[in-house]
Amino acid sequence: METNIILCGVGGQGILSISLVIDMTALKQGLAFKQSEVHGMSQRGGSVQSHLRISDRPIWSDLVPRGRGTLILSVEPLESLRYVDLLGPEGAVVTGVEPHVNIPSYPDAERLLDAVASMPQHVLVPAERLARAAGSARAANMVLLGAALPYLGLKAELVEASIAEAFARKGEKVQRVNLDAFRSGRAAGEAYGLCREAGLGGRETRALCSRLAGGVLAPEAAPLWRELFAGPLGAATLELLAGREPGQVGGEPALPRALLDLGQPERLRERLFVARA
């Protein structure tokens, strides 16, 4: 196996702690790894990237060669698109959806997300929201790590052990928050995949996944949501999910089933949101 990751984000977003957990797990799994970081000037709010390679054979280059990248793991959407030319044809992009706007010329976030969604393999995760739900927005990086798990070639239980180890110094609460964040990221990554497999469109998938409680979606629910979006209440549902009104959505199949039976849009809002986000 060989996993070549380009980790990217903005200085100060904690991409180095993602690398740390992956390195520790690779060591536990008996794999070779090389991780190239950039420190110094670029750390101050500028674009940062780190190359991380894991393999069951010796690794030569510290940098990922163009065309050998298997995963872009980004904290936010603009940065996720910068290094696409390093990805091989099968390479995937996993990114947080919340934009980090610290420049005046930041593009329209929806257009960035559409661009990511037009790539052959991608997972978009509301990393900050899920991290906050897990107890701290700073754990967004662990949400992303969870969402990226299928692309890493690492065993989930070993990743969890590494997270526990990496945050042990900071106390039990921080440890638990980061583990919960990782788990909800895993669930959110799976939910995203289920939606896409069921044939939901990019915006519908994003809107639904941005609301799922704990990031969780039951497999049987995905085709029902697709049916709902294709039906007479589809546009209104999308508008509510993508809107500003706070609220979470349950991931069990009973919800889309009930909404499909609803018939008229008047009660959509009260039935849709189970809890305040």
Add this chain to the structure above:
Amino acid sequence: MTVSNEMRPLLGDEAVALGAIHAGLSGAYSYPGTPATEILEFVQRETRGGPSAREGGVHCTWSANEKVAYEEALGMSYAGRRALVSFKHVGLNVAADPFMNSAVTGIEGGLVVAVADDPGMHSSQNEQDSRVYAGFALIPCLEPADGQQAYEMTAEGLELSERFRVPVMVRLVTRLAHSRSGVRVGTRRAPNPLAPTPEPMGWVLLPSNARRQYDKLVGKQAALAAWSEGCRWNHLELAGARLGGVRLGVIVSGLAHNYYREALAETPAPPTLRIGAYPIPSELCARLVDAVDEVLVIEEGYPVIEQALRGLLGSPRGKLIHGRLDGRVPRTGELNPDVVRAALGLAALPTQRPPALELPTRLPCLCDGCPHIDTYDVIRDLLAPHAGARVFSDIGCYTLAAYPPYNACHSCVDMGASISMASGAAQAGMRPVIATLGDSTFIHSGITPLVDAAHQNLPMTVFILDNSTVGMTGGQETMVNGEGLASLVRGLGVPAEHVHLLRAHRREHEANLEIVRRELAYEGLSVIIPVRECIQTAKK
């Protein structure tokens, strides 16, 4: 040194530090600078709470600058103990005087100079290649390709240093210094006992002694060359395939070897000479050149090996030499696997197409809440009526004021140059003249030019931005701050009424502006010290 099976995830910098500790280190010296900072930081972490060097432990503190660091290391060596001095490539310029002369004095306890070059200038002013310095000083240089080699070469460097009685350079580059990998580590050797040099006259470089010592250094060169030819870090493999129909031989050094082997994943290797130890092994080079029709040299940094092969006449034994000098490899910038792949004539791999969207660049900027922001707000308002006024600046986070919205940094050359260059500009007749530098940069190299400026009472205003840390490199401790800094400045000869300690805060904007405006109008030297802790260290 023997290595065990214990694997530790280490940066290249950390592997250097641990290699030195395990080889019986007694003193580590440095001044922060990317990409070398983590060497001393690791020694600090690894030896925290241990005994002092005198009691068999490791002395480990930041020095005022690289020259001081080097000289402290040299004193440790004089006393018979092993020392490690580390800094970034341009730090060696600051330490060049003791560096060159320590090759002439020779050493007592082993001395390794770990220098981290920054090809591609990720965080630097130039991409000078420290291997040139090693050759200039007539000392050996080891060039690791990965963390394992960084660990082993540093330990071996301390032994070599004692064997040949010269300092030994370990040359890193950014991508190794900041690359983390699993390193198999060994056990810790006991430090050398305190045993000061029995021949102090060799350390007294009066001309009569210096001539004798220099002859000794030159006399060591044949033995160093012989060592390099047989050294395990230099390896010649004459068997190999043709590449693109050409009988090509490849010379590859240091980190470039990684990119080379990566590119050859699916291609049989041509005859190859791998170099990891200098002086350049000329016999090995000759054997490769004789066995092939053309030679490609791949090295990170300057074309050092390539230039040596070409000499003045360009074509040793009638063979073609390719590399940075004929454009086969780009003349400037950092190597990467793709550049090396292209230099070998291998086709690029298929990739995904970037999106059609235009992606704006995201430049580094001062952090929210940074005290420098408040000082630059004052400078901006101050300079508003003086179109074309220039600010001579220096090396640190505050150099970022060169970007909008401030556009208030008009020079950044080397540590301390803000004050000396402002002096020259004031002498030339420029008015107003402003210099800005941080508290750590001031201690590093700003004191001496300020003595000059005070002696001449030059009409200029110097801002010493006191954030009480070395901010850009991650917040290392500094030595003199606040009132101590003001008192130092007064002691250098700046009259007390023109030395102002201010609080860098937006609430003080109007009051600070008023003071500074008065000083700017004064036809003499003023020093303004805006004080507030770095927002990053304050958060810790």
